[in-house]
Amino acid sequence: MHYHGPIVRPQTDADSIFVEVTVGCTHNNCTFCNFYDGYPFRVAPLSQVEADLQEAAANFPHAKKVWASGFIVNRV
Numbered sequence: 001m002h003y004h005g006p007i008v009r010p011q012t013d014a015d016s017i018f019v020e021v022t023v024g025c026t027h028n029n030c031t032f033c034n035f036y037d038g039y040p041f042r043v044a045p046l047s048q049v050e051a052d053l054q055e056a057a058a059n060f061p062h063a064k065k066v067w068a069s070g071f072i073v074n075r076v
Ligand code: SF4
Pocket: 025, 026, 027, 028, 029, 030, 033, 034, 035, 036, 071, 073
């Protein structure tokens, strides 16, 4: 599995699979937040996502939830 930067994993998702699809925050400019400092926003390569899904399927076949891990802020 590939992970870069912080990940939020609630206790209720201790047994869930987290697959990184993005890193960082597209906004990254809120005064109070340093959560993604040092991790500029980027989309994970498709090859990485596919490899992580295959690894998860092989090693955690009974997982009930798979999360697309990351954070995207839409600007409107
Ligand atoms: S949008 Fe969220 S993650 Fe991004 S800088 Fe603001 S509080 Fe932090």
